[in-house]
Amino acid sequence: MRIGELSRLSDVPVATIKYYLREGLLAPGVHTYPNQAVYNDDHIIRLRLIRALIDVGGLSISTASELLAVLDAADLTAWESVGKVHYALARRTAPDRDAVLDEAAGHTVDEMLARRGWQIRPDSPARRTLIHLCATLRQLGHDDIVAALDDYADAIASMVAVDMSLIKSQASIAATIEKAIVGTILGDGLLSALRQLAQEHASRPLLQNNRPKR
Amino acid sequence: MRIGELSRLSDVPVATIKYYLREGLLAPGVHTYPNQAVYNDDHIIRLRLIRALIDVGGLSISTASELLAVLDAADLTAWESVGKVHYALARRTAPDRDAVLDEAAGHTVDEMLARRGWQIRPDSPARRTLIHLCATLRQLGHDDIVAALDDYADAIASMVAVDMSLIKSQASIAATIEKAIVGTILGDGLLSALRQLAQEHASRPLLQNNRPKR
Numbered sequence: 001m002r003i004g005e006l007s008r009l010s011d012v013p014v015a016t017i018k019y020y021l022r023e024g025l026l027a028p029g030v031h032t033y034p035n036q037a038v039y040n041d042d043h044i045i046r047l048r049l050i051r052a053l054i055d056v057g058g059l060s061i062s063t064a065s066e067l068l069a070v071l072d073a074a075d076l077t078a079w080e081s082v083g084k085v086h087y088a089l090a091r092r093t094a095p096d097r098d099a100v101l102d103e104a105a106g107h108t109v110d111e112m113l114a115r116r117g118w119q120i121r122p123d124s125p126a127r128r129t130l131i132h133l134c135a136t137l138r139q140l141g142h143d144d145i146v147a148a149l150d151d152y153a154d155a156i157a158s159m160v161a162v163d164m165s166l167i168k169s170q171a172s173i174a175a176t177i178e179k180a181i182v183g184t185i186l187g188d189g190l191l192s193a194l195r196q197l198a199q200e201h202a203s204r205p206l207l208q209n210n211r212p213k214r
Numbered sequence: 215m216r217i218g219e220l221s222r223l224s225d226v227p228v229a230t231i232k233y234y235l236r237e238g239l240l241a242p243g244v245h246t247y248p249n250q251a252v253y254n255d256d257h258i259i260r261l262r263l264i265r266a267l268i269d270v271g272g273l274s275i276s277t278a279s280e281l282l283a284v285l286d287a288a289d290l291t292a293w294e295s296v297g298k299v300h301y302a303l304a305r306r307t308a309p310d311r312d313a314v315l316d317e318a319a320g321h322t323v324d325e326m327l328a329r330r331g332w333q334i335r336p337d338s339p340a341r342r343t344l345i346h347l348c349a350t351l352r353q354l355g356h357d358d359i360v361a362a363l364d365d366y367a368d369a370i371a372s373m374v375a376v377d378m379s380l381i382k383s384q385a386s387i388a389a390t391i392e393k394a395i396v397g398t399i400l401g402d403g404l405l406s407a408l409r410q411l412a413q414e415h416a417s418r419p420l421l422q423n424n425r426p427k428r
Contacts, residue, residue, distance in 0.1 A: 048354055056350050083417070086410050118415040126410035133404045136270050140262055142396050144380055145404070151376045153408055159369035160412040162362050167417075169358070182356050184413075188406050190347050190359070194367055195405075196300050196340035196398070198374040201332040203297070203381075 003029070006039045010047040017047070025050055025065050049178070057185035063088060071177050085180045087125055094125030095132045102135035105146075109134060112149050116157075159191070217243070220253045224261040231261070239264055239279050263392070271399035277302060285391050299394045301339055308339035309346045316349035319360075323348060326363050330371075373405070 007014045020026040026046055029037030053064045070084045095101065109131045113120055120127055134146045163183060170176040221228045234240040240260055243251030267278045280302045309315065323345045327334055334341055348360045377397060384390040 045355075052350050052354055056347065083414070086414060090407070090410055113411070116415075118411055119418060120411055120414055124411065124414065126407045126414070130404065130407040130411070133270065133400055133407065136266050137396070137400055137404075140266055140396060141259075142393070142400075144383070145393075145397060145401065148376050148380060149404075149408075152373060152405060153412070155369055155373035155376065156405060156408045156412050158372070159366060160409060160416055162365045162369065163409075163413060164416045166358055166362060179356070179359075180413075182351070182354060183359060184410070186347055186351055186356075187359065188402075188409075190344065190351075190363075191366060191370065191405070191409075192402050193304070193340045193344040193347065194363075194370045195374060195377075195402075196304055197327070197332055197334055197338065197344070198367070198370050199377060199394075199398075200297070200300060200334055200338065200340070201330075202374055202378050204333060 001039050003037065003039065006043055006047070010044050010051075012047050012051060020047070020050060023061065023065055025061070025068055049182075052182070053185055057189070059185065067181050071174060071181065083121075085177060085184065089184055090125035090129060094128045097123065097128075099128070099132075101128060101131045102138075105131045105135035105138065108146060108149070112153060115150070116153060163187070215253050217251065217253065220257055220261070224258050224265075226261050226265060234261070234264060237275065237279055239275070239282055263396075266396070267399055271403070273399065281395050285388060285395065297335075299391060299398065303398055304339035304343060308343045311337065311342075313342075313346075315342060315345045316352075319345045319349035319352065322360060322363070326367060329364070330367060377401070 001009070003014055003017060006012075007017055010017075017026065021028060026043060029039040029043070031037050050064060050068070053059045053067065054061065059067075066088045067085060070088065109127060113127070134149070137143070137145050166183060167176055167179050170179050215223070217228055217231060220226075221231055224231075231240065235242060240257060243253040243257065245251050264278060264282070267273045267281065268275065273281075281299060284298045284302065323341060327341070348363070351357070351359050380397060381390055381393050384393050
């Protein structure tokens with residue numbers, strides 16, 4: 001199909017498709033004439049993934065581009081690929097590598113990791129994010145949230161068991177990587193929505209008792 | 215203290231403090247002379263909360279302002295307040311109220327809610343977000359993530375038990391609301407970081423087996 005039909009079928013404007021082509025998020029079509037290219041169903045599927053990461057997942061073009069490059073690099077082992085996905089995603093929110101992190105919060109996080117036996121690379125951006133959040137929570141006087149870190153980690157462990165069963169059952173490295181990307185980006189939104197629904201339900205009996213008596 | 219000292223102690227520029235005062239995020243100081251106001255420790259504490267919501271939590275000024283207004287409205291019951299916090303937060307990512315949602319995804323979500331007995335207001339933005347995410351995941355071919363919704367809800371339920379034990383133990387309505395705001399905004403980041411750390415650890419043995427043999 002030509003770019004006009006690709007635009008119609010994917011519901012993405014032609015100008016945006018051309019931008020994704022220039023930035024390398026979308027593979028070029030097959031050139032039939034000097035100024036004409038032909039696209040196929042793979043392009044529609046990729047456009048859906050790009051739009052989901054950007055519109056629904058809230059990623060920047062550059063982060064989406066970095067993740068899709070990992071997905072396209074078929075020469076990586078799955079281990080390296082999933083690691084790269086995590087690290088690309090986590091850099092969105094992590095403090096800079098050379099930022100000075102709060103020492104007490106660093107101990108709290110590293111002790112939690114040691115207690116659970118979680119083996120994490122020392123330069124993990126998720127570890128830096130967690131240290132920064134714990135320091136901020138303590139500064140705001142919410143030490144009780146930091147103190148509940150192990151309880152939260154217990155709940156997270158059963159959630160990650162579900163994640164891993166989905167990731168493990170993929171047939172190819174490319175499918176594994178796409179599951180890791182989509183599961184992390186859209187999955188975080190899904191878990192946040194589920195948490196709010198569960199909180200709304202759980203707040204009912206508690207808070208109705210607090211209503212002023214008539 | 216004067217605004218200059220407030221700026222120095224809170225590490226927030228004077229111009230930014232004046233902006234928060236104009237927008238109503240920060241209460242005015244006590245006027246001593248027509249053009250001079252005096253601030254106290256409460257202003258430092260509030261500035262820390264504002265900066266955490268915006269810088270660490272990634273909220274817009276207007277969402278932060280909406281949440282702080284809920285916190286400041288001492289005439290609400292806790293039940294109404296926590297509901298307002300959730301709904302203000304969830305609107306960040308939820309599809310518009312009049313958006314047409316995917317019918318099949320709507321059934322999937324409502325059946326999950328019914329199975330768990332979760333009582334949710336019909337206009338819940340978190341419910342709309344969840345429906346939209348499930349429809350997007352199916353469109354991308356990730357039906358297996360949607361099929362794992364109940365497994366994820368199980369893990370979320372034990373996480374929300376921790377949330378509720380923290381929220382319930384607050385002494386005042388204002389403290390309950392602040393715990394709900396901070397726990398949701400910074401808590402989502404904390405859980406996302408924990409999930410990535412647990413995934414990194416869980417991926418190790420699985421993925422090292424996939425390394426090409428030498």
